[in-house]
Amino acid sequence: MTRLTADIRSTFTADGAEPFTVDAAVEVEANETCVVLGPSGSGKTLLLETIAGFHEHTGEVTANGTGITERPPEERGFGFVFQDYALFPHMTVRENVRYGNRYRDSPRDPDELLSELGVADLAARNPPTLSGGEKQRVALARALAVRPSVMLLDEPLAALDVPTRQSLRDDLVDVLADVTAVYVTHNRTTARAIADRILVMQDGQIVQRGTPEDVFERPESPMVARFTGSNVIDLSAAPSLRRTLDDEIEPRARSDGSGRNPVDHDSDTDTAPHVAIRPEAITLGDPDGDLSATVERVVREDATNRVTLTFDDVTVEAFAASPPAVDTEVTLSFPRGRLHVC
Amino acid sequence: MATGTERRIEITAVGRMPLVVAFVVGQALAFAAAYSVGRPTWYAYFVVGSTAVTAYVLDGSSFTVATATAGSLLAVALGLPLFMFVARQTPSLVVEKALDPSVHRVLYLGVYGPLLAALLSLSFGVPLAHLLASGFPGQPLVESLVDLPLVVPHSVAGIIILFGFGKGGAFPQLSVLGTMGGMVLAMAFVSAPYAVNASREAFEAIDNRLEYASRIHGANEWETFRRVTGPLAVRGMITGGVLAWARAVSEFGAVAVVAYSVEFFYPVAGETVTAQHAPVFVYNTYLQGGLEESGAVAFLLLAVSAVIFLIVRYLTDDDTRGGTP
Incomplete structure (x- = not known):
């Protein structure tokens, strides 16, 4: 039951790379899974490694209110799962899992952990002979074996194929249910599936924080909206939508409670107004729809179809179980409660 | 039809070790023959020629033959003095x-x-x-x-x-x-x-x-x-x-x-x-x-x-x- 806070403000310099500044505050309540979501190069792995104590930094890291900034990694009591597993190649799976046990007071039994994660039969094998999914389960077992106060996970599913990723993601949801965790990923699907709280990171800074609902439904910037998979519509390029909004949602347009009309969003700034809406919120073919759009492309995706549509100078995506034909006109409906100014 | 880059002999099918042994034995016999008739220079020519032929038979590409031939010249410079050194020792003195x-x-x-x-x-x-x-x-x-x-x-x-x-x-x-x-x-x-x-x-x-x-x-x-x-x-x-x-x-x-x-x-x-x-x-x-x-x-x-x-x-x-x- 550990509450973790980290307030990192440091510029890091790697060999041959430009200096990179991380200025980010992270607060994770006990047993909460906090996902740091961001594109490659946003600094999320650096942030995680700094919390782990791998890099010297300015700022403060605390666990249950106790400052641990000066503690080396081995004295922080954390567990870490790496994207590329980082299993010790000269040890067996069992030796890997019990690696940290001698340093902790009440470690977990390696065989029991391997069994829980479904890889008990691999105990005597060497890591180079394992598949990616097997390696990551072993790496997860190694981190859990030391009964970490905080689990740090650096894109643990990124190197896995889709079925393995889905299977391990389901296991992770269970495993992380009763441990404080910081989970770094660029995958929004994973983030939404496992996060209690999401921090969106860009260029070394946290640009939005909140529940998955907050971040996915109410992105605070076009960058966050695009990265979380929403359509971002520049209203200056979409006069037909803008007219509809003028007519119908004027008093309550802004879902953050400001009461400001999205079409007036640029009245006090020079930037163009944008609204975000998730693809699954757009309805196709409603006779009372807001506007008409042209179907540009239809892509089959598992149980649905992703439809790319254009109207005015705008391109949006929507999902449809029964997709319209390409190059036909179809009406689009934008539920007002799902439109969000950003 | 074999192309210029096609391997002439599939090494994995023939087996690598027998080829190596055959090549080494061939070289040893050639050196012994050249040395016994007092013409070690002939062996130098043999190394270069046999390497080129072997590279052609095994690989067939002109690039491999050229690099193998050039490399064999250095091998002659390094190996021939060593072979001569060993061959010219007087066993009783050793x-x-x-x-x-x-x-x-x-x-x-x-x-x-x-x-x-x-x-x-x-x-x-x-x-x-x-x-x-x-x-x-x-x-x-x-x-x-x-x-x-x-x-x-x-x-x-x-x-x-x-x-x-x-x-x-x-x-x-x-x-x-x-x-x-x-x-x-x-x-x-x-x-x-x-x-x-x-x-x-x-x-x-x-x-x-x-x-x-x-x-x-x-x-x-x-x-x-x-x-x-x-x-x-x-x-x-x-x-x-x-x-x-x-x-x-x-x-x-x-x-x-x-x-x-x-x-x-x-x-x-x-x-x-x-x-x-x-x-x-x-x-x-x-x-x-x-x-x-x-x-x-x-x-x-x-x-x-x-x-x-x-x-x-x-x-x-x-x-x-x-x-x-």
Whole structure:
């Protein structure tokens, strides 16, 4: 039951790379899974490694209110799962899992952990002979074996194929249910599936924080909206939508409670107004729809179809179980409660 | 229809080892034939020609044939003198030298002294290599210093050692001129770069996330080195040690200047004896007894070195396992 806070403000310099500044505050309540979501190069792995104590930094890291900034990694009591597993190649799976046990007071039994994660039969094998999914389960077992106060996970599913990723993601949801965790990923699907709280990171800074609902439904910037998979519509390029909004949602347009009309969003700034809406919120073919759009492309995706549509100078995506034909006109409906100014 | 890049003979189907054996046996027979008729030059032509033909048969590409042919010229330059050297030895003289106790002492010193130098190089070189692999401010300066002995003429290296550690040097109490310690120091001076660089490459090849994984799960830096970094780099260290040992075995200039002749404990006789480092002894024998007599001693030194080198390579030629969990 550990509450973790980290307030990192440091510029890091790697060999041959430009200096990179991380200025980010992270607060994770006990047993909460906090996902740091961001594109490659946003600094999320650096942030995680700094919390782990791998890099010297300015700022403060605390666990249950106790400052641990000066503690080396081995004295922080954390567990870490790496994207590329980082299993010790000269040890067996069992030796890997019990690696940290001698340093902790009440470690977990390696065989029991391997069994829980479904890889008990691999105990005597060497890591180079394992598949990616097997390696990551072993790496997860190694981190859990030391009964970490905080689990740090650096894109643990990124190197896995889709079925393995889905299977391990389901296991992770269970495993992380009763441990404080910081989970770094660029995958929004994973983030939404496992996060209690999401921090969106860009260029070394946290640009939005909140529940998955907050971040996915109410992105605070076009960058966050695009990265979380929403359509971002520049209203200056979409006069037909803008007219509809003028007519119908004027008093309550802004879902953050400001009461400001999205079409007036640029009245006090020079930037163009944008609204975000998730693809699954757009309805196709409603006779009372807001506007008409042209179907540009239809892509089959598992149980649905992703439809790319254009109207005015705008391109949006929507999902449809029964997709319209390409190059036909179809009406689009934008539920007002799902439109969000950003 | 075969194209220019198509392999003429599928090696995996034929088997690699029989081809190698056939090639080596063919070369040996050709050399024996050429040497027995007093025409070793013919063998040089045979090497180049047979290599080109073999490359054509096995691969068929003009590029491979050209590179193999060019490479065979260097192989002739390196191998032919060695074959001639071995072939021209007088067996009775080799046996006589092999039974000579003074040669035993030289051979013992020629293996033992470099072994101490290699251990000395590794003892201090491995920590330095780890540091270099991790990186630190001013690293290029230290790297240059480490590599300096590679470009310094070795007689000059001997002079430098005497200035640094000899009479009036930094450690006056340390006796290096004409001592075993001086000889080992001279050997370590010229061979340490091999130990450091091979170890550093081994450390650099280790993903630093393995060290992170060790640290975050409870091991401190010492434990991480003992359980992870060290075991994973041990083959590089051994390679560095073997290279340093081999370099020390062949050292002449620095040893001749610093410790031309040394006293050391010789366990076979159970007493302290005096001898010269093998290359120095071979050179002296050449000056005093001519090519034939020095060749016999050189042959013995070559044989001992080759056997030890091959044994070490064989012992270290396994997979990466072997660490202490």
